[in-house]
Amino acid sequence: MLELSGVSKSFGGVQAVRDVSFVLETGEVRGLIGPNGAGKSTLVNLISGLLVPTTGTMTLDGTLLTGKTAHQRARLGIARTFQNLRVFPSLSVEQNIDVARYAAGSAALPDAAIQEFGLQDKLxxxxxxxxxxxxxxxxxxxxxxxxxxxxxxxxxxxxxxEEETETLGRALKWVQREADCALFVIDHDLKFIMTLCDRITVLDMGAIIAEGSPQEITKNPKVISAYLGEEVDAVA
Structure with missing residues (x-):
């Protein structure tokens, strides 16, 4: 379980994240949406240790993350991808995976995941x-x-x-079923987010303005005003 309490981040006079608190349970798929500049990537950078919060605390299964580096958090169980691709371009697919495998001290490749994400013939x-x-x-x-x-x-x-996005969504649903972890997903593709996620958190100007199921979020007046512009159909 990941818990954030009163997390804020300021850059000079700009407050990018404002008093964010929430709990992410094991096995949950949580979406994070909001306008450009809402603080979404900043929040992920705070959780992963690339940025240091101005105020607030973060814990993972009761372990305080504050003061721990990005690689220490990775060893504790915080993994991420990036908005801009961060693969090791000259390494093979298998070697890219090995980097994480060795960091985790795991002896086995995630063969089922490799198969599910269609990389088995590209190692x-x-x-x-x-x-x-x-x-x-x-x-x-x-x-x-x-x-x-x-x-x-x-x-x-x-x-x-659209086809690749649907395939990715099915693979992430597989992760939810088979991996003992939570997923925290930022994306601007609302159909993808509404189909994939159990709950959605909405940021605007660095602050949480709404949380709830996809159905609740699409009907929330604050979310419609700040981000959606109009109600959209939530996919059950």
């Missing part, structure tokens, strides 16, 4: 020879190789067509 290929979508999927499998308690995905469907 010896250099990462920079993969399609954009496959590089996105590689990032996710590499994150899973850490055996995380929380896997945070920053725009995982960005740049994918």
């Amino acid at each position: 010896t290929s250099p990462a920079n020879a993969l399609s954009y979508g496959d590089q996105r999927r590689l990032e996710i499998v590499r994150g899973l190789a850490l055996r995380p308690k929380v896997l945070m995905l920053d725009e995982p469907a960005a740049g994918m067509n």
Whole structure:
């Protein structure tokens, strides 16, 4: 369980994240949406240890994360992907996964995940020879190789067509069923988010303005005003 309490982050006179508190349970798939500049990536950077909060605390299964580096948090069970791809381009797919495997001290490759994300025939290929979508999927499998308690995905469907996005959604549902972790997903594709997530948190100007099921979020007046512009159909 990941718990945030009163987390804020200021850059000079700009408050990018404002008093954010929530609990992410094991096995939950939580979406994070909001306008550009709402603080979504900043919040993920705070949780993963790339940024230090100005105020507030974060714990993972009761362990205080404050003061721990990004690699220490990764060992504790915080894994992530990035909005801009961060694969090791000259390493093979298998070697990219090995980096995380060794960091986690795990002896086995996540073979089921490799199969589910369609990388089984590409293990010896250099990462920079993969399609954009496959590089996105590689990032996710590499994150899973850490055996995380929380896997945070920053725009995982960005740049994918509708068919690729649907395939990714099915693979992430598989992760929810098979991996003992929570998923925390940022994406601007509302259909993808509404289909995938159990609950959704909405940020605006760095603060949480709403939380709830996809059905609740699409009917929330604050969310409609700040982000959606109109009610959208939530997919059950």
